[in-house]
Amino acid sequence: MAPITFLECSRCHQHLTADQPRTVCPKCSGTLYVRYDLDAIRASTHRPEPGGVQSMWRYSAVLPDVEPVTLGEGWTPMLQSRRYPSLFVKEEATNPTGAFKARGMSAAVSMARHYGLRKLAAPSAGNAASALAAYAAAAGIEAHLFMPKDVPLANYLEGVAYGAQVTLVDGLISDCGRMVGERIKAQRDEQAAGRLSAEEVWFDVSTLKEPFRVEGKKTMGYELVEQLGWEYPDAVFYPTGGGVGLIGMWKAFEEMEALGWVKPGRRPKMIAVQASGCAPVARAFREGANVSQMFENAATFAAGLRVPKPYGDSIILDIVRASHGTVVDLPDTVILNSLLDWARHEGLLLCPEGAAATAAYDLLIANGFLKPTDRVVLFNTGSGLKYTDMIAEAMQLKRTVQEPAKPYPTRTPVGGIITPV
Numbered sequence: 001m002a003p004i005t006f007l008e009c010s011r012c013h014q015h016l017t018a019d020q021p022r023t024v025c026p027k028c029s030g031t032l033y034v035r036y037d038l039d040a041i042r043a044s045t046h047r048p049e050p051g052g053v054q055s056m057w058r059y060s061a062v063l064p065d066v067e068p069v070t071l072g073e074g075w076t077p078m079l080q081s082r083r084y085p086s087l088f089v090k091e092e093a094t095n096p097t098g099a100f101k102a103r104g105m106s107a108a109v110s111m112a113r114h115y116g117l118r119k120l121a122a123p124s125a126g127n128a129a130s131a132l133a134a135y136a137a138a139a140g141i142e143a144h145l146f147m148p149k150d151v152p153l154a155n156y157l158e159g160v161a162y163g164a165q166v167t168l169v170d171g172l173i174s175d176c177g178r179m180v181g182e183r184i185k186a187q188r189d190e191q192a193a194g195r196l197s198a199e200e201v202w203f204d205v206s207t208l209k210e211p212f213r214v215e216g217k218k219t220m221g222y223e224l225v226e227q228l229g230w231e232y233p234d235a236v237f238y239p240t241g242g243g244v245g246l247i248g249m250w251k252a253f254e255e256m257e258a259l260g261w262v263k264p265g266r267r268p269k270m271i272a273v274q275a276s277g278c279a280p281v282a283r284a285f286r287e288g289a290n291v292s293q294m295f296e297n298a299a300t301f302a303a304g305l306r307v308p309k310p311y312g313d314s315i316i317l318d319i320v321r322a323s324h325g326t327v328v329d330l331p332d333t334v335i336l337n338s339l340l341d342w343a344r345h346e347g348l349l350l351c352p353e354g355a356a357a358t359a360a361y362d363l364l365i366a367n368g369f370l371k372p373t374d375r376v377v378l379f380n381t382g383s384g385l386k387y388t389d390m391i392a393e394a395m396q397l398k399r400t401v402q403e404p405a406k407p408y409p410t411r412t413p414v415g416g417i418i419t420p421v
């Protein structure tokens with residue numbers, strides 16, 4: 001595993017040490033990136049061989065040098081579509097807690113345990129909370145989760161079952177984030193007044209407000225390139241809420257180029273996919289803006305995309321533009337149609353966020369942005385089984401009880417003789 005050389009602010013580029021837990025840049029509040037000595041890693045380490053560790057920790061050469069808290073996250077299947085031979089689905093449903101959020105939380109909780117943190121808190125659209133709850137339970141650390149009250153039932157249930165403190169909020173993830181921030185500020189005030197010990201103060205693992213969730217999520221970039229024979233695809237479709245995976249994958253591509261692990265070629269077009277009911281990044285992209293505006297009245301059944309103002313919006317927009325990609329948004333009706341299309345024709349029950357990506361693929365093929373022969377990796381970020389309540393509601397699916405069929409006679413009397421069964 002790699003010693004961290006420093007943390008670097010994504011905005012003002014100042015360097016900080018990693019010898020203590022850090023949230024964001026103290027000068028400008030920018031997200032902090034973890035930096036390693038890539039030249040030293042290049043000189044001493046080869047890219048992973050086939051076989052080996054079957055989790056995201058196969059990339060331990062470029063992950064922090066700590067004892068991992070692992071539940072077997074990552075190294076997920078890359079499935080070729082049955083209908084579109086150039087389209088590959090990165091099937092994140094097989095992760096612990098059924099979603100890609102496990103990767104980020106495995107890394108963040110590993111580091112929290114390393115730093116001796118006892119209480120972690122996060123606002124979440126749902127799946128990040130489930131993953132934090134599971135990894136915190138595995139590490140013996142307390143988790144405090146704040147989620148919208150209409151979060152998918154599975155996320156609420158997981159939080160409670162894993163023993164986390166769950167607060168359901170009458171609002172969106174942005175309101176949850178504000179509440180976590182206020183609670184931590186109040187705790188710090190108590191600590192300053194000598195009424196609370198340092199270890200009682202929660203540590204905020206909000207999206208892009210601590211450096212290690214990106215490190216976990218970047219393994220998606222390493223994996224997809226390795227699974228394509230250490231080559232870039234032409235495009236990557238990523239359902240974007242907070243954008244951690246997209247930011248993480250771009251970081252992975254940068255690192256892999258510095259390490260000489262990827263065959264030289266053009267980086268993939270990064271396609272950020274949103275739901276039309278909450279599309280702050282799509283709107284900013286279309287308007288040529290560098291940051292997004294708060295998306296009012298955000299509503300979509302793709303719960304993970306209900307992030308009305310992502311903290312990393314400017315980073316997402318920079319990456320999409322640098323990659324010659326695009327941002328698209330699709331209405332829930334189109335997302336649901338794509339979800340059912342993939343269930344019926346490919347045998348995959350995508351999560352609504354993943355189905356937004358498949359719908360976006362259809363759109364970008366139809367409008368010529370991509371060719372059917374372009375090699376595309378599309379992220380199904382979680383299992384549709386985590387959304388049975390939301391999908392059933394979108395389908396207006398009602399359970400009906402049918403009259404039992406008339407019992408079929410098991411023995412047929414013929415001329416008074418009972419025949420063998």
Ligand SMILES: Cc1ncc(COP(=O)(O)O)c(C=O)c1O
Pocket residue numbers: 099101125126127128207239240241242243244245246303304305351353354381382
């Ligand atoms: C299933 C699913 N897909 C996509 C996302 C969006 O992820 P990100 O915040 O990395 O953009 C989420 C976030 O909650 C999610 O749960």
Ligand SMILES: [Zn+2]
Pocket residue numbers: 009010011012013014025026027028029030
């Ligand atoms: Zn800074």
